[in-house]
Amino acid sequence: MATIYEVSKLAGVSLATVSRVINNNTRVSDRTRLKVETAMNELGYRPNSIAQSLASNRTNSVGIMVSELNGAFFGQMMAGIEAELRAAGKHVIITTGHSEEEKEHAGIDFLISRNCDALIVHVEAIPDDELKVLAQSDTPIYFTSRLIEGLEDSCIYLNNELGGYLATKTVIEQGHTNIAYIAGPQFKPDSQDRLTGHKRALAEYNLPFDENLYFIGDFKETGGRDGIKQLLSNPKPFTALVCANDEMASGAMTYAREHGIALPNDLSIIGYDNIIFSRHIYPKLTTIDNPVYEMGHMAAKLVLKNVYKQKDIEIKHSFEPTLISRDSIAQLKP
Amino acid sequence: MATIYEVSKLAGVSLATVSRVINNNTRVSDRTRLKVETAMNELGYRPNSIAQSLASNRTNSVGIMVSELNGAFFGQMMAGIEAELRAAGKHVIITTGHSEEEKEHAGIDFLISRNCDALIVHVEAIPDDELKVLAQSDTPIYFTSRLIEGLEDSCIYLNNELGGYLATKTVIEQGHTNIAYIAGPQFKPDSQDRLTGHKRALAEYNLPFDENLYFIGDFKETGGRDGIKQLLSNPKPFTALVCANDEMASGAMTYAREHGIALPNDLSIIGYDNIIFSRHIYPKLTTIDNPVYEMGHMAAKLVLKNVYKQKDIEIKHSFEPTLISRDSIAQLKP
DNA sequence: CTGTTAGCGCTTTCAA
DNA sequence: TTGAAAGCGCTAACAG
Numbered sequence: 001m002a003t004i005y006e007v008s009k010l011a012g013v014s015l016a017t018v019s020r021v022i023n024n025n026t027r028v029s030d031r032t033r034l035k036v037e038t039a040m041n042e043l044g045y046r047p048n049s050i051a052q053s054l055a056s057n058r059t060n061s062v063g064i065m066v067s068e069l070n071g072a073f074f075g076q077m078m079a080g081i082e083a084e085l086r087a088a089g090k091h092v093i094i095t096t097g098h099s100e101e102e103k104e105h106a107g108i109d110f111l112i113s114r115n116c117d118a119l120i121v122h123v124e125a126i127p128d129d130e131l132k133v134l135a136q137s138d139t140p141i142y143f144t145s146r147l148i149e150g151l152e153d154s155c156i157y158l159n160n161e162l163g164g165y166l167a168t169k170t171v172i173e174q175g176h177t178n179i180a181y182i183a184g185p186q187f188k189p190d191s192q193d194r195l196t197g198h199k200r201a202l203a204e205y206n207l208p209f210d211e212n213l214y215f216i217g218d219f220k221e222t223g224g225r226d227g228i229k230q231l232l233s234n235p236k237p238f239t240a241l242v243c244a245n246d247e248m249a250s251g252a253m254t255y256a257r258e259h260g261i262a263l264p265n266d267l268s269i270i271g272y273d274n275i276i277f278s279r280h281i282y283p284k285l286t287t288i289d290n291p292v293y294e295m296g297h298m299a300a301k302l303v304l305k306n307v308y309k310q311k312d313i314e315i316k317h318s319f320e321p322t323l324i325s326r327d328s329i330a331q332l333k334p
Numbered sequence: 335m336a337t338i339y340e341v342s343k344l345a346g347v348s349l350a351t352v353s354r355v356i357n358n359n360t361r362v363s364d365r366t367r368l369k370v371e372t373a374m375n376e377l378g379y380r381p382n383s384i385a386q387s388l389a390s391n392r393t394n395s396v397g398i399m400v401s402e403l404n405g406a407f408f409g410q411m412m413a414g415i416e417a418e419l420r421a422a423g424k425h426v427i428i429t430t431g432h433s434e435e436e437k438e439h440a441g442i443d444f445l446i447s448r449n450c451d452a453l454i455v456h457v458e459a460i461p462d463d464e465l466k467v468l469a470q471s472d473t474p475i476y477f478t479s480r481l482i483e484g485l486e487d488s489c490i491y492l493n494n495e496l497g498g499y500l501a502t503k504t505v506i507e508q509g510h511t512n513i514a515y516i517a518g519p520q521f522k523p524d525s526q527d528r529l530t531g532h533k534r535a536l537a538e539y540n541l542p543f544d545e546n547l548y549f550i551g552d553f554k555e556t557g558g559r560d561g562i563k564q565l566l567s568n569p570k571p572f573t574a575l576v577c578a579n580d581e582m583a584s585g586a587m588t589y590a591r592e593h594g595i596a597l598p599n600d601l602s603i604i605g606y607d608n609i610i611f612s613r614h615i616y617p618k619l620t621t622i623d624n625p626v627y628e629m630g631h632m633a634a635k636l637v638l639k640n641v642y643k644q645k646d647i648e649i650k651h652s653f654e655p656t657l658i659s660r661d662s663i664a665q666l667k668p
Numbered sequence: 669c670t671g672t673t674a675g676c677g678c679t680t681t682c683a684a
Numbered sequence: 685t686t687g688a689a690a691g692c693g694c695t696a697a698c699a700g
Contacts, residue, residue: 001472003693014671019695027669050387050449051693054676059384061427061448069413070610075404082403082430091444093395094428096416110425114395115384138335221614250614257616276404280555280584282591282616337677348687353679361685385677388692 002043011039022047053115062303063111063139064094065104065121072275073245073292074122077144080296081120088304090117099188101125112139118307120144120299124188140307144299145292146189147318156299156317160190163288163321164197167242167270170286170323172205175332176240176268180213182227182252184244191219194244194272212236217248224251232259239268239332246271246278246287253281253328264330274324284326291319336377345373356381387449396637397445397473398428399438399455406609407579407626408456411478414630415454422638424451433522435459446473452641454478454633458522474641478633479626480523481652490633490651494524497622497655498531501576501604504620504657506539509666510574510602514547516561516586518578525553528578528606546570551582558585566593573602573666580605580612580621587615587662598664608658618660625653 008018013032020028021036028036039045053059064081066074082092093114097104104126111119119141123131128148135141135151147157171179181198184191202209212234217223224243228251231238243249249271253263261267263283271278271287278285298316305313342352347366354362355370362370373379387393398415400408416426427448431438438460445453453475457465462482469475469485481491505513515532518525536543546568551557558577562585565572577583583605587597595601597617605612605621612619632650639647 005693015694016672016696017670020670023695029669032669046447048388048449048693049447050384050393051676052695053384054382054388054678055693055695057676057695068409069416070406070409072404072406075402075409078428079403082428086429091448092428094412094416094426095420113380113383114425115382250611254614254616254618277584277611277615280588280615281611282588284588339677349678350680350687350689351685354686357679363685366685382677385692386679388694389677389679391679391692 001048002045004045004047006043007036007039007045010043011035059115059117060089061091061093061114061116062300062307063108063114063116063119063121064092065097065107065111065119065123066094067097067099067122067124069094069096072277073273073290076275076292077122077296080293081300082296084297084300084304088300088308088310090304090308097121097123097125099124099185108134108141112137118142118303120303122146124190140303142299142302144295152317154302156295156302156319158190158290158295158319158321160193160321161197161200163272163290164194164244165201166197166321166323167194167272167288168198168201169204170325171240171242171268171270171329172201172207174240174268174329177205177207178213178236178238179207179240179242180215180228180231180238182215182217182224182231182241182243182248184217184219184223184248186216188219191244198242210236213238217244219245220247221251221254224248224253225255228252228255239266240329241267241269243269243271246273246275246285249285249287249328250278250281253283253285264328268329268332270329272321278324279326283328286326286328287324289322289324291321295319335382336379338379338381340377341370341373341379344377345370393449393451394424395427395448395450396424396634396641397442397448397450397453397455398426399431399441399445399453399457400428401431401433401456401458403428403430406611407607407624410609410626411456411630414627415634416630418631418634418638422634422642422644424638424642431455431457431459433458433519442468442475446471452476452637454637456480458524474637476633476636478629486651488636490629490636490653492524492624492629492653492655494527494655495531495534497606497624498528498578499535500531500655500657501528501606501622502532502535503538504659505574505576505602505604505663506535506541508574508602508663511539511541512547512570512572513541513574513576514549514562514565514572516549516551516558516565516575516577516582518551518553518557518582520550522553525578532576544570547572551578553579554581555585555588558582558587559589562586562589573600574663575601575603577603577605580607580609580619583619583621583662584611584615587617587619598662602663602666604663606655612658613660617662620660620662621658622655623658624655629653 095107097107215227274289304310429441549561608623638644
């Protein structure tokens, strides 16, 4: 591979000049630039990005940590981030945290050690105060789907409390009063907030929160299956089921159907996230839209603005969930 | 951030010695090693991976290119690769090709320019001969889900012809003779092979291939919708529908149900890939298992063995698809 | 507008 | 077993 040195020799200029044309540094005469470019083409020269990074202390790469590489939610998130960053000539290094505190720490350490210019991370297990410590690091770090007190400017988040409220309110307004709830893992802030919203809606309509109608799932299909199974075995009957995400709703629907429960007539179900396949399951799932893709974009923009100093970028930190009405909720006839 | 130089001063040894303990180079006395390690801890020293890369000409990173970041198929692929590589202390740089020739070229160029030690790519648009040229590059490059003549040792692939054959044979054996087929984009080798298998099964049972029962989709839900809509409007009736992937099968199912077609009694449907949600749609989709996760693992192992010279790794280049029987096929009563 | 010259932080001969 | 020293390929003052 040709180096900058060979280019400079062939073009009859100095190293510095070659470097200037590589970096589009303005102060190069057109004639010189042409000479250099010709030499570069002739040699098939391509800058060594490692050397560039070492010398400039910039890698043009941003580290991403998601919980899982597969899974519709994180797919959307990554896609949103990558699209924006790539368009700006930056690239992403992706790693996973698997929602485990230790692995999340390892992932962040790893990304920092790769000299990323910035990090965009979706952390679920590490508590807020440790995050605040991490945020002191030389590497700027931004958080998705999470609002950390004191670090608001580094967060892009969804109003999950509102989403949880919306979901439950929606079924209540269809006449349901016996409403079961399958929550996500309670160490995850998202899950907590959604649950809080659920309780607020209940309270608003003077409905009690009943432990017999409550189950904590794992945010996966199995959580939905296990949840509805448990709920069905409790003494308390219910006509509606609110799930803290679409995967669990899907799992619950499959189980319900297998056990002769007609959907949505015998049981109304609402999900959360509006992941791609929610409209392809049967009945089509009514759910709460979580604009993950847009949030991914915004997180990337935040980096572009703060770290790469791009101008004219508007940042929106807080996103609002919206109701997506489809076919999985039946109006309860009195 | 502390550098190796400061560590060497504090430990009272040379740079070279510090470097040796970083790299577990054997020839260091225990006493010296201890001194150095103490100094490293004291300074909170962490090697600068960029500098390491520049000096050693090794980045410990492997570049991955997939078509999409979201999508169940690629999620599985990435997860398989990353899990294996990460366990070996290597990491991944991920980029996308979007199944477009130009973008795929750009993606590969980009990864090479990042000095990846190797590439694992899922290319769909670039033709074989260009791939052979790319394979000459200094950066070793491996291919998933594709068999390129002359580059067999660099490929991890599925026998898609067999899968296509299996799918169609399965519905034939349930008594169906009027079988529609929704193919994937025909520039993709996978799609071609699956179609070839379909035709072989047809031929084996002396069934004609009828253009009226054939549609080319886009491998997405919309392809399935558009496909079945078109097929239904053709004069030729059919009792079974073979889809070249699960997404399209799902789209077709949704459309069919919306139009009063009972599944699977009025129409049997079989998919391909066995992506996660295929078991959660209704009716549960009978499909052909595509062991993407395992293939991802294997691609990573190939890199570990060939590039990082790890011993005792068994490589399997060719994978076989298998039938996953679920509920979307009905036996045709004569 | 262009060239000179220090490094960036580390690895890797080569000698000792 | 250890150290000295020459780069890896490039950027970024600074001087001209």
